[in-house]
């Protein structure tokens with residue numbers, strides 16, 4: 001039996017000021033992670049859907065970046081205003097939020113068309 005139905009990893013990597021790749025920490029990712037954790041707990045689903053901090057996911061240019069497993073669906077440019085939609089649509093009802101998907105085949109090869 002698996003431990004969690006879904007697992008969402010939110011990059012909180014921090015790079016030095018002026019680094020050419022930038023970082024998700026400078027794009028509000030810690031607050032994003034906290035909001036996911038808070039809402040999942042409020043909804044009573046935190047024992048089956050887990051939100052965790054991640055280091056760099058190598059999707060820095062799309063940050064703040066996050067990935068949902070077991071599907072391996074990648075999101076980018078997520079704001080606090082998007083958290084509820086990701087939870088309600090994807091995490092609880094298995095419908096990915098199309099408009100927030102990283103539009104790059106390296107990440108979402110099954111959902112990004114040629």
Ligand code: FES
Pocket residue numbers: 011012013014022023024025055056057058059060061063065
């Ligand atoms: S710094 Fe977040 S994906 Fe690289």
